[in-house]
Amino acid sequence: MTAEDTTFGESVRAVRAGEFGADEAADRLIDRMTDGELLGLLDGDSPRRLLPLIPILLSRRPFVAGAVPRLGVPGIRFSDGGRGVVIGASTAFPVTIARAATWDPALEERVGLAIGLETRARGANYSASVCVNLLRHPAWGRAQECYGEDPVLTGRMGSALTRGVRVHAMACVKHFALNSMENERFEVDVRVDEHALHEVYLPHFKAVVDAGADSVMSAYNRVRGEYMDVNRALLTDVLRHEWGFSGFVTSDWVFGTHDAVASLHAGMDVEMPLRLLRARDLPAALRTGDVARATVLQSAHRILRTSVLHAATREVATPSAALIASPSHRALAHQVAAESIVLLKNETVGAARLLPLDPGIRHLAVIGRLATRANLGDHGSSRVRPPSTVSPLQGLREALPRMRITTNSGRNARVAAAVAAAAETAIIVVGMDHHDEGESVVTGGVDVGVLGRSLGSGLLRRPLIGLAHVVSRFVRGGDRSSLDLRPSDVRLIRAVTAANPRTVVVLIGGSAILTEAWRDRVPALLVAWYGGMEGGRALASVLTGSAEPGGRLPFVLPTDAAHLPAFDSAAKSVVYDDAWGQRRLDGEGHAPAFPFGFGLGYTTIEHRLLSHRFDDTGGSADVLVTNTGDREGSTVVQVYAADLSLDLPVAQLLGFQKTTLQPHTPAVVTVTLDAGPTLQRDPATRRWSPRPGEWALLAAQHSPSSWAHARPLRQTAGTDAESG
Incomplete structure (x- = not known):
């Protein structure tokens, strides 16, 4: 029997053929289901005895919820996958924040x-790969899984x-909402005003919903x-009523x-990933009327x-499974890694800038504990196990086979x-690994009351503690205790730069690493993130100049951690x-x-805002961009707005566009502008209107420090703003 011979398969065929819609298909399936099958849609299918085995099973097979074999309903077949599919040996792309740096x-x-594609080839149909929580503070352990600080x-x-x-x-987007710290993620209460x-914290979730996200993870x-699973104000009033989301919501796990x-x-809608609270409580609640049948049917639909x-x-x-980690996917991983690398410094040493490496050098020193490791990032739920990896040292040896490398x-x-x-020339590779940052470990001392008092204190206490011990074998990390490098790394940088003025420092990590203690000693500095399975080759291509460092910072790099919001990884309550x-x-001067959006290339590029069109729905800006150097190069044209009536204007990114230019070549780049950062929402009416102030627009290559050449943002209807 094929899938098309089943009830679910026939529904799919009919919807595909336009015979009826997905709503009718869902209702027809519901009409065929028993109460037990309907309630089975609302949680995971695996028994709770598998709780301690979740970290192992997650890498071996999809977790299924809501399968109804009698009717051919396959259920939600879950795989994680922020940097690749976690099931089996799959392509390991650079982590999400590295990909954000490509802009x-x-x-x-x-x-x-x-x-x-790889998710489906592994037998899953549901990917929790889209993490859009804002990087409120770079000490957040899972910063590497997000796209940075800007909405x-x-x-x-x-x-x-x-x-x-x-x-x-x-596609599932997570974690809804305001999840930006790790160690106390199970208990912390986030207080936030309507503005x-x-x-600030919801527009990017709405953007992903508007892009067609099928599911949201609370x-x-x-x-x-x-708690977010019982937060009707956000899950129903905002997500469904205000935004019109028609997909389903799953819980974060356990x-x-x-x-x-x-x-x-x-x-x-769905408790993931096992039969826990709902399997125990919902049948009786449905019989007694504590939960209305209409409520069950609503989620089932x-x-x-x-x-x-x-x-x-x-x-x-x-x-086909042959597509997993195929040559084309490896090539894509390489391209993304190269375009994510951010060049922060590149000073002249002798007759030329230190990078790209002079092809005439004969002896290169590669130093650092991370130089020989692929270092793919966190070992938590987002961990990908590729069939092969390339370390920075291996990448350089492949790229420079005739060079002496010590x-x-x-x-x-x-x-x-x-x-x-x-x-x-010396290259130092230092930074973070999964011991320093990542998904936090559930310890034996966790307040297991998060599963409900009776389960936490009774039947599930031993499995939960067992889960904690199993997880702790695979996962370390959590929130960072410092934004600085390890002291041993700082000592290494100081010693090597004193010995060889031609030193390149490569930083590996998932968010901001402070550089003030040593930056002035270093002529060349790059951020290479957790670069995925091809990260070593990509780094070598940038260092040798066969590829350009295409990355731009997706966050600001401050001179002092005190310039950022306070961060207490043990806080039970925080204000955002x-x-x-x-x-x-x-705002504080x-x-x-290095500012948000900053990054250097191997050529010089100039830009000038020509004109823009803008209203409360958005707009566009035309920017003249010219490569004034002697080699091909890329830039990210960034357009910012600010209220200039403030003593200290605060830059708001409205749009950006990456472009590549041949030497001595100009081009006009059109940048789509988002009106959202210039609008305010009335909590009573839920209507949006322009924020008051003297708003101005500026095109730049990173967040601007001066607004001297800005132009008024909003113009008379039907006219363009021209820049001279």
């Missing part, structure tokens, strides 16, 4: 297409990933005193459901409608300095306002080490 939504859509950049990149994933798999909530944390009935009433619609509109042919681990700074002194990152530095 290239078209490239990100290609990554989404590859992730969706517009995050919204556009997350939307692009969503569009790509949905070609083959249902910051709707104008966060662990509380918002305004309510600890993300606090009340079987209340969460269903609030709008959380959302799940089935979305599943049928996805199956009817996705690519029909099941992808290496040193850097554990002894004096020995490393001697190795560097004997070489013509609208001042963080570059915005906070602007602090100059950054």
